[in-house]
Amino acid sequence: MAVERKTVIAVVGAGKCSKKLRDMAARVGKYIAEHGGVLICGGMGGVMEGAAKGAKEAGGLTIGILPTDNKDDANEYIDFVIPTGFGEARNIIVVRSADAVVALPGKYGTLSEMAFALKAKKPLVSVSAWKLGDEIHQVEDPVEAAKLAMELATEGK
Amino acid sequence: MAVERKTVIAVVGAGKCSKKLRDMAARVGKYIAEHGGVLICGGMGGVMEGAAKGAKEAGGLTIGILPTDNKDDANEYIDFVIPTGFGEARNIIVVRSADAVVALPGKYGTLSEMAFALKAKKPLVSVSAWKLGDEIHQVEDPVEAAKLAMELATEGK
Amino acid sequence: MAVERKTVIAVVGAGKCSKKLRDMAARVGKYIAEHGGVLICGGMGGVMEGAAKGAKEAGGLTIGILPTDNKDDANEYIDFVIPTGFGEARNIIVVRSADAVVALPGKYGTLSEMAFALKAKKPLVSVSAWKLGDEIHQVEDPVEAAKLAMELATEGK
Amino acid sequence: MAVERKTVIAVVGAGKCSKKLRDMAARVGKYIAEHGGVLICGGMGGVMEGAAKGAKEAGGLTIGILPTDNKDDANEYIDFVIPTGFGEARNIIVVRSADAVVALPGKYGTLSEMAFALKAKKPLVSVSAWKLGDEIHQVEDPVEAAKLAMELATEGK
Numbered sequence A, B, C, D: 001m002a003v004e005r006k007t008v009i010a011v012v013g014a015g016k017c018s019k020k021l022r023d024m025a026a027r028v029g030k031y032i033a034e035h036g037g038v039l040i041c042g043g044m045g046g047v048m049e050g051a052a053k054g055a056k057e058a059g060g061l062t063i064g065i066l067p068t069d070n071k072d073d074a075n076e077y078i079d080f081v082i083p084t085g086f087g088e089a090r091n092i093i094v095v096r097s098a099d100a101v102v103a104l105p106g107k108y109g110t111l112s113e114m115a116f117a118l119k120a121k122k123p124l125v126s127v128s129a130w131k132l133g134d135e136i137h138q139v140e141d142p143v144e145a146a147k148l149a150m151e152l153a154t155e156g157k
Helices: A019-034 A048-056 A087-096 A109-118 A142-155 B019-034 B049-058 B088-098 B108-119 B142-156 C019-034 C047-057 C089-098 C108-120 C142-155 D019-034 D047-057 D087-096 D107-118 D142-155
Strands: A008-012 A038-041 A062-066 A080-083 A100-103 A123-124 B009-013 B036-043 B062-067 B080-083 B100-103 B124-126 C008-012 C038-041 C063-064 C080-085 C100-103 C124-126 D008-012 D040-041 D061-068 D080-083 D100-103 D124-126
Touching: A008 A048, A008 A087, A008 A109, A008 A142, A019 A038, A019 A048, A019 A142, A019 D124, A038 A048, A038 C047, A038 C080, A048 A062, A062 A087, A062 B080, A080 B062, A080 B088, A087 A109, A087 B080, A087 D107, A100 A109, A100 A142, A100 D107, A109 A123, A109 C008, A109 D107, A123 A142, A142 B062, B009 B019, B009 B049, B009 B088, B009 B108, B009 B142, B019 B036, B019 B049, B036 B049, B049 B062, B062 B088, B088 B108, B088 C089, B088 D087, B100 B108, B100 B142, B108 B124, B124 B142, C008 C019, C008 C047, C008 C089, C008 C142, C019 C038, C019 C047, C019 C142, C038 C047, C047 C063, C063 C089, C063 D080, C080 D061, C080 D087, C089 C108, C089 D080, C100 C108, C100 C142, C124 C142, D008 D019, D008 D087, D008 D107, D008 D142, D019 D040, D019 D047, D040 D047, D047 D061, D061 D087, D087 D107, D100 D107, D100 D142, D107 D124, D124 D142
Parallel strands: A008 A038, A008 A100, A038 A062, A062 A080, A100 A123, B009 B036, B009 B100, B036 B062, B062 B080, B100 B124, C008 C038, C008 C100, C038 C063, C063 C080, C100 C124, D008 D040, D008 D100, D040 D061, D061 D080, D100 D124
Antiparallel strands: none
């Protein structure tokens, strides 16, 4: 009778970004959804919005863990909005909720999420510029990153 | 293209409880799911488990916001597990994520969730013994509570 | 070589209040400081500011656990500012840091702090209107409340 | 009548470490205390304990922001214990409470604190091996780090 939980992949990256990076995030979200994964992210703009858009366009489900305490702050592609009111500390919740993490380019918020992913021993696949050691799976292509994250997440189950 | 978000109802109450109270929670969860709502709760045992079980048996979706940082701590009826690692402070996230809150009997943790619901101006329907003033909708029957919460949640949208 | 820690008393209550209530809070803060206690509070206005002012005028030390992430938001009577950025969830930190809690009149934020104090089994002395059961020490006079809190805090050590 | 707040320096680094690193932390804590600064840290072992010990031996004041919800978990050199119960998320509070941050060698927890310091635009002086870009003041000697942190903290006021 227990529910069969779907694989959950976190996508992290810049909250404000170029159209190019947003499209890259959309390809990651799309891959995850097409392969049965649930997307979790910070629920706001930039990479978070791109990834959620891609996932929704492929018919997937999306969860957004907001820094603010207001559901209305979520981007329009989030199915389940979790408004924490905990500011940047919500980054740690995004990562903990995932079976694997894909890091796209981003700055210090992204860096904190990568640090927490490593701390929590979550599989971490990175397309970002942060070089943080051998425990990170560094790849060039965002769809490769999504694919590898789905594989690593499944292995860990 | 924006997603159509479902109504989300939080069910709060004792983490350890009698079979009678657990069954009461199950009827609340069942009503929510049968009427198109998503159940959110603290993801652990007692009322949380009862409500999630009821919702799943009616084919609904369930979200659990855990106090611990380990997904494995969730009860088996939770579809989407959010392991915060924030202890009791996760109570505030449960409440903020909901469009309305149903309070079943519980002790101080439940009281904190009712306090936060009132603070956040969320519609609060209570079957609990805590009498906290006129802003709470006090009812006797748990299914009545679920029904009223769904109505108040929809009005607020 | 271990430090000798001073007794820490939390004073909670309305963030916006009358001059009368603020003066009541000041008397509580003054008593705590005069008897060797450290005052901890939410660091903002109203009761928090009154209590901190009273403690400083009696030569005491004050700690403020802010909801915001900006030290500048603290009232001017706080020696040690802890800007959490966690919003209302910081209430739980205020209570956990104390050896005993004095609750002055306040609304739902105060109620949440009383709930967390009871949950954490902290001695709780209340001058507030919230009647939450026999585990609370209900008194009329604020200085009596401070005195009793200091006594209960010391017993607990 | 406003209080004159002292400069607060956060020292972050490994929670478990060699005696050599602990002694390095003690020298940092000692310098801070000798120059009128207040030490803030995560309140636990390793670098946190070393830094607090150094500060106390020089007659300073120490604040510990604990991951657990139990004051008894603090090391014995902490004057003011703030037991958050928020796990690793308390790292962000340590950093936000400081006027400048000294990072000693540490692993992913330390990395998350450095990320949050950069995000919060706190002056960050590092003796650690994490190379995270030009906004960090990288030095070799721990006492140099403490000295620079005190200077940068004062400039920022």
